Amino acid sequence: MPSAGMAxxxxxxxxxxxxxxxxxxxxxxxxxAEQRSYPAGHDGGTRLHITVDTSHTSEPNAAAAPWLVTSESAARDRSHADEV
Incomplete structure (x- = not known):
């Protein structure tokens, strides 16, 4: 589990x-942090892992802000079958 504030x-x-x-x-x-990428399956897909510090924000981003707010509430209501 990541430390407090990290995701x-x-x-x-x-x-x-x-x-x-x-x-x-x-x-x-x-x-x-530095991103890490890996192959994702046999179809040429990519998995990318990145660690973010949610306790601080970087530059203001007006385009991303509405998406972050709406995704926060929607994510609580569902999960994916392949989640661990």
Whole structure:
């Protein structure tokens, strides 16, 4: 389990570029550690892991702020079958 204020984020995407774009948005909102990427299955997908510090915010990002607010409430109501 990450320490207080830290979150481990795993991004699964069809391409490394798509995963990097999502990680970039996270980095604009929160300080983050170096990302790590891994192959995701046999179809050429990518898993990208990044650790973010949720106790501090990086630069203000008006485009990401509404998404963060709405995803926070929606995420509490559902889980994915492959989550551990």
């Amino acid at each position: 481990e984020v795993r991004i699964v995407a069809a391409s490394p570029e798509a995963a990097r774009r999502v990680a970039e948005v996270l980095r604009r909102c929160f300080p983050a």
